[in-house]
Amino acid sequence: GSSPAFVQALEAGRRGAPTDLTVLIEGESGTGKELLAQAIHRASARKGGPLVAVNCAAIPEGLLESELFGHERGAFTGAVRTRVGRFELARGGTLFLDEIGDMPLGMQAKILRAIEERRIERIGGNRPIDVDVRIIAATNQTLGRLVEEGRFRADLFYRLHGIQLRLPPLRERLDDLPELINTFLDRARRKLSRTTATLSDEALQCLWVHKWPGNVRELKHVLEGAVLLSDGIIRPEHLPPAVQTAGVTKLSTASASASAIASGRSLDETLDDVERQMILAALGRTGGVQVRAARLLGITEQSLWYRIKKHGIQARVMDSAPTASSVGK
Ligand SMILES: Nc1ncnc2c1ncn2[C@@H]1O[C@H](COP(=O)(O)OP(=O)(O)OP(=O)(O)O)[C@@H](O)[C@H]1O
Ligand SMILES: [Mg+2]
Structure with a gap:
């Protein structure tokens, strides 16, 4: 699509692309947040790297940590083999955290730490792993309001705020x-x-x-x-x-x-x-x-x-x- 609102958002994303700034995309359902995330990735210096998406709302809370950070074999019952998390899979590329407003508070703290330190630890792992990823987050809620309601961590909110893009509703x-x-x-x-x-x-x-x-x-x-x-x-x-x-x-x-x-x-x-x-x-x-x-x-x-x-x-x-x-x- 090349509609003006979309192109403007894309331009803003493109300007910030080489800086590796974190991008936060807000917009109602169906406004094109995922499409914009893909476009930003393709316009960035990381376009040769992977774009890995995680839908935070679709993954049960108990599985989210392992999904994001991975786990070592035997880390918990059922962890029969080592699993590489999405943060690691996105190395050298972009990690798209979709519906971040639905992320449980506990996970928010872990994600903040991963972003700040640029390293993660697999569950049951005993050594930190460096991960170089650019974060694009999206939500169909107003994160600022979730912060006021105590449902979203203010520190993560500010950390995500590098470039904030709002996709307006079609109406x-x-x-x-x-x-x-x-x-x-x-x-x-x-x-x-x-x-x-x-x-x-x-x-x-x-x-x-x-x-x-x-x-x-x-x-x-x-x-x-x-x-x-x-x-x-x-x-x-x-x-x-x-x-x-x-x-x-x-x-x-x-x-x-x-x-x-x-x-x-x-x-x-x-x-x-x-x-x-x-x-x-x-x-x-x-x-x-x-x-x-x-x-x-x-x-x-x-x-x-x-x-x-x-x-x-x-x-x-x-x-x-x-x-x-x-x-x-
Ligand atoms: N500007 C556009 N030009 C062409 N197609 C578009 C445009 N914006 C959105 N679409 C299409 O609309 C559909 C919804 O877009 P997308 O999945 O990116 O929305 P979303 O904001 O992520 O929605 P949700 O919050 O429900 O996940 C997709 O099929 C996408 O290709
Ligand atoms: Mg989407």
């Missing part, structure tokens, strides 16, 4: 949407050997309005599914129900008003929501071109601009460079 970087859509449509088209795969205006509108809780991964799967179901032109009915309904707000129906009342939200909140959705829908329909979106909505461009700010919508500004994305803010 905050709608600028990237057109390019991501093109990339994924094209990939899906080739994968499924279709000659064409295009989006109808209505389907495009749905994609703009949807909030994408699963971020880029969700977009990718939605488009793959849609290409599979359609015969060249993707219409709303080829999209999952959750994505479809987001696009089509049945403003005028009595049932919509009734359910708005039933939801207990105030009139202002509901109107705000409707306003946001209509703006997104108009931007979707015009490919993000604000002058045309304003005309569609029957408001001035200035008024549209004001509302876009109010709703925190990241939209392309007509006749100027794309707006800065929020990476690294």
Whole structure:
């Protein structure tokens, strides 16, 4: 991918690559943290070395230490042979600690020591082993908050902080949407050997309005599914129900008003929501071109601009460079 937010994060990672600084990547699920870690490794001086990933959330606490540091034969019941840990396997390369926010506190202390001293000890081993690794850590939680809650060690947090990259959720970087859509449509088209795969205006509108809780991964799967179901032109009915309904707000129906009342939200909140959705829908329909979106909505461009700010919508500004994305803010 080469979307602006992603490229900016990559640039920041690239600048820090030769320094071997530790990188911390924060971002919701599916925003591309692993992809970014791989890109940083490939852009670094260590690209000839291994990239070893550990998903800290997926490994049971009891096994994590042996997984990371290895063990000697006979170190504990069941340790029938020597095992080399991921720290050692990553020697000369990069160790990617994924979901580090889920790391148990005890392990955090051991990891901190390994990073600071640049050496580890296998469980049951009696000699320290030098390991030269660069650490990239990722989390879909806000580590700063975990520190405040006492669930993450402050010293490790600061140690990881060499370069901090934040991958914004897709709903905050709608600028990237057109390019991501093109990339994924094209990939899906080739994968499924279709000659064409295009989006109808209505389907495009749905994609703009949807909030994408699963971020880029969700977009990718939605488009793959849609290409599979359609015969060249993707219409709303080829999209999952959750994505479809987001696009089509049945403003005028009595049932919509009734359910708005039933939801207990105030009139202002509901109107705000409707306003946001209509703006997104108009931007979707015009490919993000604000002058045309304003005309569609029957408001001035200035008024549209004001509302876009109010709703925190990241939209392309007509006749100027794309707006800065929020990476690294
Ligand atoms: N900018 C991009 N261009 C192309 N594909 C992307 C981009 N960002 C993410 N993807 C794709 O989206 C999917 C999810 O990305 P990735 O696994 O890196 O996310 P993640 O942040 O690690 O998610 P999780 O927190 O769930 O592990 C992958 O298939 C990846 O290839
Ligand atoms: Mg991941």
